[in-house]
Amino acid sequence: MKIHRKGSAEWAGGLKDGRGAISTQSGALSAYPYGFAARFEGQPGTNPEELIGAAHAGCFTMALSLILGEAGLTAEKMDTTAVVTLEQGEGGFSIPAIALTLKAKIPGADDATFQELAAKAKANCPVSKLLKAAEITLDAELLS
Template identity: 85%
Template sequence: MKINRSGSAVWTGGLKDGKGAISTQSGALSAYPYGFAARFEGQPGSNPEELIAAAHASCFTMALSLILGEAGLTAEKMETNAVVTLEQQDGGFAVTASRLTLKATIPGADDATFQELAGKAKANCPISKLLKAEISLEAELLN
């Protein structure tokens, strides 16, 4: 099975004075603004790193839901936050890390099993596989 999903970006102008718009196939984003100021100066708008973070958090959480089900467990609630790090390096910038933080309530789960399954989801979710950055995970079981 092969599934293709798309996102697009439109850009006009130079790096610092230019403006962009991001759209997704689903319509979740439709010509949503992004630009230099949003990426580097904390101004309103989106940026590639937060989109990667949202993708990683959502993919990891769905993967963990699958893995929990395979282990006979069902989460009551899982909240995942991802922080993607963009660093200036010799010759430009690089995304160097994605830090996942998970808080979950999973009836019947013990911490050792939870940590094992969360680690498996971190290693095997499609976005983790896509990223070539260090991926870390902090998982806290709330029972």
């Protein structure tokens, strides 16, 4: 089974003075603004790193819910934060790290079991797998 989901971005202008908008197929984001100031200067708007963080936190938390269910456990509450690090190095900017922080209330789970299941979810959620290695294809067309 293959499922395809779509996100899109529009951009006009240069790097620092340009303006962009990000949209998702679901409409959760619809022409939501992003740009240099939002990414590097803390101004309003979104940026690719926080979107990756939200995607990773959501994927990991859902994966853990599955794994907990397989172990006969159900979370009463799980809150996951993903901090995505963007840093400039010799070859330009890169994302060298994502730190997941999970706070959960899971009746019947002891700490050792919880740690084991959380590690399994981290290793096996699709976004974690993507960030390890992904085939990226590009079909680019220049419009006249």
